[in-house]
Amino acid sequence: MTGGLAHPPGRAGRMWLERRLDVARRGADVLDRKLRILQVELERLRAATTRTGQDWDICCAAADRWLLRAALLGGQRAIRLAAADRPADVQISYAVTMGVRHPAGATCRPAAGPGRWAGPAVTEAGQAHQRALAAAAAHAAATAALQIIEAEALATRYRLRAIKDRWIPRLEQARVEVAFAIDEQERADGARLRLAAGTLSSGLAADHLRTGP
Numbered sequence: 001m002t003g004g005l006a007h008p009p010g011r012a013g014r015m016w017l018e019r020r021l022d023v024a025r026r027g028a029d030v031l032d033r034k035l036r037i038l039q040v041e042l043e044r045l046r047a048a049t050t051r052t053g054q055d056w057d058i059c060c061a062a063a064d065r066w067l068l069r070a071a072l073l074g075g076q077r078a079i080r081l082a083a084a085d086r087p088a089d090v091q092i093s094y095a096v097t098m099g100v101r102h103p104a105g106a107t108c109r110p111a112a113g114p115g116r117w118a119g120p121a122v123t124e125a126g127q128a129h130q131r132a133l134a135a136a137a138a139h140a141a142a143t144a145a146l147q148i149i150e151a152e153a154l155a156t157r158y159r160l161r162a163i164k165d166r167w168i169p170r171l172e173q174a175r176v177e178v179a180f181a182i183d184e185q186e187r188a189d190g191a192r193l194r195l196a197a198g199t200l201s202s203g204l205a206a207d208h209l210r211t212g213p
Helices: 011-082 120-210
Strands: 089-097 100-109
Touching: 011 089, 011 120, 089 120, 100 120
Parallel strands: none
Antiparallel strands: 089 100
16 A cells, blocks of 8 residues: 555554655755756856857967968978977866765866977967967866766766656655554554443443342
């Protein structure tokens, strides 16, 4: 009758179910608050992803233009000679939202340089590519954070739905059935007591009649 939900019988079972109902409801409240916070964070990250994506597109277009100018003015050899000695370094910072760790931003350290024979166009091209790299790192961090928070929000929504739509109704139904069984048992016990009391009274009356006053 309780949908396969194992629990102790009688009043102990009712207390057991009430405790778990309380835990389930508090858990649902916590998940609901978590989901609302994650939704706010999702809106912020979606806006950040859109903004950083637009910045990256602008920086990439500028870098392409300056690279073309540098190639036209100095040729490929000038670009190779101006190459930095070491690659750029990108550091990702992290934050935690409702127990979920995700990228919070990116910091770029430009490549060492410029190298030898760097003319104005090559220098501008290098700076434009550094800005494009910084924009790409920022966009990548925002995109990764959005994906992580989206996954956590989806999992939280599934857990909340499982508790509210399945677990709590099962516990409530089991509690109703246990309460009904307890009530039926109490009525049966009362009927037996009344029957026993009536039988005892009848026996005493019969004895009194037999023995006389």
